[in-house]
Amino acid sequence: MKKTIILGTGLAFLCAGWIGTAASEDAKPLEGEISVGGTWVMDDLDNDEQGAKGAAEYGSIYDxxxxxxxxxxxxxxxxxxxxxxxxxxxxxxxxxxxxxxxSLKRVLIYKTDYNRFLHRLDHDYMDNLNAHIFQGVGKPGAPAGLPIPCPDPNNPAFCAQFPDTDPATAGYQAPPSSTIGAANVxxxxxxxxxxxxxxNSEWTNSLKLNIPQIPALKIGxxxxxxxxxxxxxxxxMSKCSGCHVESYRKGLDETTNDYIxxxxxxxxxxxxxxxxxxREFDDDSDDMINGYNTLAGGHVGGFSQLLQFPEYAGGLTAYPATGTYTPGSEILPFNRTPESTKDSHGLKLRYDIDAHNTVTGGFVYSKITNDETDGGYNPLTGEFGDDLELESTAVMAKWHSRLTKALSLTVHGKxxxxxNDNVFVDVNDAAADFKYTNEPADLWDFTRKSGYDYDVxxxxxxxxxxxxxxxxxxxxxxxxxxxxxxxKDHHVPETTDKHTVKLSGDWRVNHHMKFDLGYKLELIDDPYALEHAVCPPDDSFATYAGPGTDGRNFDRTYAVNIYDVRTGTRTNQPETAxxxxxxGxxxxxxxxxxxxxAKYRLAENDDVDGTEWQQDLFTGGLNLVLTPTEKMAFSAGYNYFYDKYESMYCIAIYDG
Amino acid sequence: MDYETDAHTFFLGANLALLPELGINANGSYTTGSGSIEDFHFESMYPTGDLKLDYNVSTLNPNMPYLYDVAYLNGMDDYSDVEFSELAFTAGVNYRLNKNVGLGLNYYYNDYDDEEEYVYGDQSVTLQSLMGSVTYRF
Known part of the structure; x- marks a missing residue:
């Protein structure tokens, strides 16, 4: 706790001198205020409270x-x-x-706003999940693949941060943040x-031009x-993340510019x-990387190195004679947020037919281009030799009519x-790396069809x-x-139909009391769901027995034995709500x-395999405002939130 | 498996203009919330014959004899629990010296209590600050 105080009031009085000139004028075309002060933080953030919540989350002054x-x-x-x-x-x-x-005579109007604030983020040390069956890796009795080396063996300074003081494993260096066990292996x-x-920084600008000679025209x-x-x-995140979680510091430097x-x-x-x-989105952030270690590698020699596509000491032709790869080459970039541009054209129409009828219409065409895919073909780094584009075209119309003084009607459609572009992925085939030599070289090549090809x-x-x-x-x-x-490619329903019926009413009992009641029924036919997502046959996991020992028998892999035989469909979307x-x-x-x-929502879906999915959500609150005089105001309130999900928990473990 | 969350928030506030040149205000809120996974249970099952996943590590932890067993996840009932409370209080006073100059003093108190550590560990913190300012209007 630190206790010092400063109130920067001196500057206020200095400023008051020259401002006073303006204040003494009678017409007062100029008004304003200057406030000068300071903040004394009595209880501040300590070094071990960087991820703290409460006011600390968005308060940059608290450190x-x-x-x-x-x-x-x-x-x-x-x-x-x-x-x-x-x-x-x-x-x-x-x-x-x-x-x-x-504002210049209301002909030219310019507005601008700038806001900058800090957001403190969390750090998941994985220490709080009881996720490990033992700590202090490298102890006697550790399984094959252990002890686990320093994650960056080529960086002695980094590894030196993790000395092992246990005499039983003197000299061995393992990060204390590395854990092994249950929730994640x-x-x-x-x-x-x-x-x-x-x-976070945001700056907005708006310019409007009203031409006096053409009052119907406005330019902005x-x-x-x-x-x-x-x-x-x-x-x-990768197929190995179910068991092996790696975390890194990711530097962020993202800029978005919209010109409208x-x-x-x-x-x-x-x-x-x-x-x-x-819109231009520029991203100079760090790329994420996957760098599996020996424990997370395949369980047989033939898989362990191909998992990373590393560089081999003697080149590919030497494999498997040498069987060693260049340290550090097993690290791969992934999950890049691509730099992109978006161009959108929008047209709005409104026609007041008469005092009681209005028709509105709209048309929007947009194209989003991934700016990082047109380099030399390299699917591992996201280069496909071509721009990837997502195009969207939408038309909409609405008619609103006040049929009588008591009845109005609105009809709308869209x-x-x-x-979205498809992508052909030419896989670095195992056959080329002296694996599966009995299979065609293009066995694993595929065209990735987008999930963003749909009509609404x-x-x-x-x-x-x-x-x-x-x-x-x-x-x-x-x-x-x-x-x-x-x-078919994404194992989801072809069509989802949603019907919504809404009923509501308001009743003004008298000048002192008013009530609003509402009900909404949603019926969804084939909500978005993943087919074959869960439930391999009973005991298939227990009898799986791991990959084949020769490293060349694909039929012994987890994909064939467990993934491909799953039978269950699951979703977190309701059929009825x-x-x-x-x-009041x-x-x-x-x-x-x-x-x-108050609001209550009950959503259900019993058309899934396994147990039923259900959500109960309730929110409610009471507010009181008391103003005995014009100079006194008291307020009090209470809000309540309750949410309950019932679902089936499924474990996905990918075994090399 | 059930996942249940709830939160209660209470708040009080007052604004008083006691004198033409003196105003005071005070606002406070208290929030408490919780979340937990319930009805979560797996029977013991592990792959047999695998070189690593069923590796015998009973010498390290007799309660978890194999490197991987789906039943190890049953502890999630406990370590998924979330429970926190937050008390926030603000009090301020404004005094107008004359038609141009005013003084302001505000006190802020915030206490976040992580009563059940969650994924990111103990995120408790207590913060206090005092803001003072002189305002000149013209």
Whole structure:
């Protein structure tokens, strides 16, 4: 705990001198304030509290003793039609916010906002899961593959951080963060002493041009800049992750820029707006890597090295004569967030047919391009010799009609189609590496068909009926269909149909009391689910017996014996969902206002293999506001959240 | 397997303009939450004949004689538990010296108590800070 104090008040009085000149003017076209102060952090974050929650999660000042607290605003109203507003606050380099606007006779209007804040992130040490059956690897009796070497054997300085003080294994170095056992068989934290945090920055700009000679025409330009800079804890994900988890420090440096020019035209009842979006996502973050060690390698010699596609000491032609690979070459990059660009064209139409009928329509075409796939063909690093593109085309329309003073009707529809490029993957065949020499060289080549090839059809109708002066009833029906092109490749349903029925009403009992009640029924036919996802035949795991000992018998691998024979379909999507909502407002006396709200959702799916899937969700709350006088206000409240899932837990273990 | 979470949040607040030049405010909230996996149980099953997964490590831990057994996951009932509480309190006073100059003083208290360590370990923390400022309006 540190106790020092500083209040930076001196600067305030210095600033007051020159500002006072403006304040003495009668017309006061210029108004504003300057606030100067400081923050004294009495209880701050200690070194071992970097992942702490609460206010620490987003408060950058809490690892400092004191900071400035500088703020201010400025508002200028010029007699010549020039208006200017600005406001800002600075607490710390990672906690600052500014905004401003400028209007030139309402012809040109410019607005800008900037916000920067820190987010402290977690570090999963894997120490809290009881995930290991023993610690202190390398002890006598450890299984084959142990002791486990330092994860970066070519870096003596790194390994020296993990001295083993146990006399029984003197001289052996193993990270204390490496554990072996139950929940995960093996965990390696390559950056056990790292603290993780990310600075988020966002800057938005908006420019509008109203041409006095053409009042129906409006031209605009929006820009958004977003940056995430820092580092985060990251676990590698692969087919080995079920047993062997590796974690690294991942440096983040992501930048997004949106450029949105737009133009709109309003001619009597017809309004048209066209906008174009160009987005650039630049990612200079670290690539994640997989670097399996000997324990996570295959269980027979023939698999262990091919798992990593390493470089061999004597070159590929030497294998298996030497059987040794270049240390460090077993590390592979993976899961790169690709740099990308997005171009989108949007067209909106609105036509007021008369005072009671309005038709709106829209069209959006967008294309997202992966900018990192057009290099020389190398599927291991994500290069496919071609741009990969995702195209989306959508059209939508809505008609709203106020049929009578008491009855209104809305009909809407939408069609969208998504097309994503397929990718041909030329696998580095085992036959070329002197394995499976009796198999064709292209045995494992395949075309990866995208899951983003599908069509969406949506339509619906909503009605509102004011039954009497203080009671309104609403009802509606929505239909939503997804039709997937490559469902066979992804083992998912071809079509998912969703029907939604909505009923609600509000009743204003009197000036002091009002109630809202609602009910929604969702019926989903073939919700998104993975077929053949779980449930291999009974005892197939126990009788599996591991890969063949010669390293060339694919029929003995886990894929054939367990993955390919699974029979069960599972999902976390419901077939049926009921949602009830209630809101109540009561003002018994003018000084007291109360409100009560509640929501309950019951979702079920019994059309899955294994046990039924079910969700119960309830939220509710009560709020009170008491204002005895204009100068006193008291508030109190209570909120409750409850969520319960019932599902089947399945274990996936991939055995080399 | 059931996964159940719940959370309660209580909050109170007051804003008082005691004098034309003096205002005070106080706000507090208390949140408590929990989560846990229940009804989770696997019968013992491990692959036989595998070179590593059924390796006999009983000398290291008699309760877990094989390197891998699905029953080892049964401890998840306990180590999946989440339980935390958070108390946040803010109090402030604003005093206007004259029509142009005002003083402000705010106190912030936040206590996050990780009563049941979860994946990321003990994330408890207590923070206190005091903010003071002089504001000049024109």
């Amino acid at each position: 400092k003793n004191r900071t400035w607290d500088l703020g201010g605003s400025l508002n200028y109203r010029g007699v010549n039609g020039i208006d200017f507003d600005a406001a800002g606050r600075y607490l710390d380099g990672d906690d600052q916010k500014y905004g401003g606007s400028l 093996y965990h390696t934290d390559h950056d056990p002493f790292e603290d993780y945090e990310v600075t 330009f929006d820009h958004r800049y977003q940056k995430r800079d820092g580092c985060k804890y990251a676990q590698t 020019p737009k133009v709109s035209l309003q001619i009597e009842g017809l309004g048209v707006e066209y906008s174009y979006l160009h 069609y969208q189609t998504l097309e 059809i949506a339509a619906g109708i909503d009605a509102a009926w004011k039954v009497v002066r203080n009671i309104t009833l609403r009802g509606g029906y929505d239909f939503h269909q997804e039709d997937r092109q490559n469902y 009921h949602t009830f909502t209630f809101k 407002h009561w003002t018994p006396v003018s000084m007291l206002s109360t409100s009560l709200h």
